[in-house]
Amino acid sequence: MRPRTSGAAVRFCRENVYIRDNYTCQYCNTKLPAKQLTLDHVVPASQNGPKNWTNVVSACRECNQKKANRTPRTANMPLLTEPRAPNWLPTLQLEISEDHVPPDWAPYLRLSTG
Numbered sequence: 001m002r003p004r005t006s007g008a009a010v011r012f013c014r015e016n017v018y019i020r021d022n023y024t025c026q027y028c029n030t031k032l033p034a035k036q037l038t039l040d041h042v043v044p045a046s047q048n049g050p051k052n053w054t055n056v057v058s059a060c061r062e063c064n065q066k067k068a069n070r071t072p073r074t075a076n077m078p079l080l081t082e083p084r085a086p087n088w089l090p091t092l093q094l095e096i097s098e099d100h101v102p103p104d105w106a107p108y109l110r111l112s113t114g
């Protein structure tokens with residue numbers, strides 16, 4: 001789950017799609033917490049739409065249901081932005097690991113874990 005820190009493309013996964021889309025439904029522009037977002041296939045899986053960066057967007061449940069198994073065109077629900085593979089690193093997921101703890105802190109941290 002840890003983000004890569006150099007070079008490679010951003011891994012395709014639910015959370016990274018949400019981050020790319022700024023946790024915003026790509027149909028109605030509503031910003032929502034991750035728990036209330038869904039992944040929507042732009043070209044539905046039932047029409048052989050692939051599961052990748054350019055065919056999957058964040059959508060609220062309402063829009064996802066409304067769009068159902070249709071493309072944005074046939075559903076008359078245009079996307080706010082064209083989905084594409086991101087070229088950033090997901091810095092929002094930074095976490096503190098023991099490797100990055102200042103040495104002076106270590107004795108105190110170890111105390112708490114026994």
Ligand SMILES: [Zn+2]
Nearest residue numbers: 025028060063
């Ligand atoms: Zn929506």
